Amino acid sequence: MFRGNHPTRVDEKGRLKVPAEFKRRVDELYGPQFFITSKDGKRAELYPMKEWERIEDALAKAPSSGAKKKFLDVTNYYGQVVEMDAQGRLLIPQLLREDATLAGDVAVLGMQTYLVVANDAKHRAQLAENPLTDADIDALGVVGI
Amino acid sequence: MFRGNHPTRVDEKGRLKVPAEFKRRVDELYGPQFFITSKDGKRAELYPMKEWERIEDALAKAPSSGAKKKFLDVTNYYGQVVEMDAQGRLLIPQLLREDATLAGDVAVLGMQTYLVVANDAKHRAQLAENPLTDADIDALGVVGI
DNA sequence: ACCACTTTCTTCCACTTCTTTCCACTAAGA
DNA sequence: TCTTAGTGGAAAGAAGTGGAAGAAAGTGGT
Incomplete structure (x- = not known):
């Protein structure tokens, strides 16, 4: 479970420093590979490769539909497989860097x-x-928020 | 059950001294880990980790909705996992310190x-x-207030 | 088609800055 | 006076950053 905000920076080479805490969790639970993509072009989403594969499998099993085609179109347009280096940095594709x-x-x-x-x-x-x-919070219907 | 007001201080390093009474209760009922966040950026909310996980679970089970997305967006923007030190102090994230x-x-x-x-x-x-x-009190519908 | 040169990309090393942890002192209450 | 709560700060360690060197890919010319 990833939670919280870890402010960080993207350097002039377009490298994102993955905050140490997230890096640690990823190192132990997943490999250094991610699928970076976007659903709206406004912000990037970073999936550990195994998580993305799980989503792909679920999609592959789903019946063909307009929504599915659209989803694949968008996520594969922005998407790319990226790998963290030993310093915990990963290169964000140019397209995403610009749009987002x-x-x-x-x-x-x-x-x-x-x-x-x-x-x-x-x-x-x-x-x-x-x-x-x-009203938003009430709509969730969760006790103790 | 947490109740009452326990005035305390935040030092120049941004460390909050958890009042001894709350610290004792937290030590016996929960661990030293908290999720600190905000819903409005105006005041911080401090959830014992177990409590926050309970909320996350409830949310994960709820159907996808705008309110849910908004809630995750806001609480994860301000949120961070923090841990009390042996002296009962915890570091408040910079972002929250500033906004609140x-x-x-x-x-x-x-x-x-x-x-x-x-x-x-x-x-x-x-x-x-x-x-x-x-009117507020009547709306609660609780006997004896 | 192959070779050589250029340019971009990638990886890794080393330095600096910030964070975290822990020790010791002060103050307050029993 | 003794014990518990609160405070400040210094030292060790971790995280973040820039850049240089090596590798790979691309390009052009013979």
Whole structure:
């Protein structure tokens, strides 16, 4: 389970420093390979290879549909297999770097099974624009929040 | 069950001293790990790790929804796993320290299953601005209040 | 078609900065 | 006075960063 925000940076070469905590977990649970992609072109999603393969398997079994084709189209357009080096850095494909403006300060968010990489300022602005309301929380119906 | 207000301080390094009473309860009921996060960026919420995991599980089972996505986006943006040291202090992430102005005197409030950490003066002002009304209390439908 | 040169990519080393942990002192309450 | 809570700070270790050297891929010319 990945959780929380680990602020980090993308250097001028386009390398993302995977925060040490996430790196440790990935090292022990998965290999150094990831599938980096995006569903909206606005922020990158980083799946440990094994997780992505699990999703692919589930999709392969699903009946053919427009939604499936669309999903494959988008995720494979932005997608690429990337590998962490010994220093815990990985090269973000140029296309994603441009579309998701991944340079300088970025937020790496744990989203349970995968990680989200977002431009910090943009993500912040998006949260401010669309805040979490009491009604949202009530809608979840979870006790003790 | 956490209850009451235990005023404490955040030092210049951003370390929150967990009041001894809360520390004792946490030590016996839970481990030293917490998930610290925020829903509005204005005050921090401190969940014993086990409590937070319970919420995560409940969320994982809930059907996909906008409210759920928003909730994960916000809580993981502000969130971080933190650990108390032997002296009962824990480091508040920079982002939260800034947004929620957690420095100097703060109030630690027991909110049943979790703790709230708020800038004392700000919290006071907010209560004054938005007081508890008879209508609020009636809406609870609890006998004997 | 092959060779050589150029350019880009990748990996690894070494330095710097920040974080974390732990020790010791101060203050307050019993 | 003794014990427990709270505070500050220094030292050791870990994390982050830049860059240089080696490898690989691409390009052009003979």
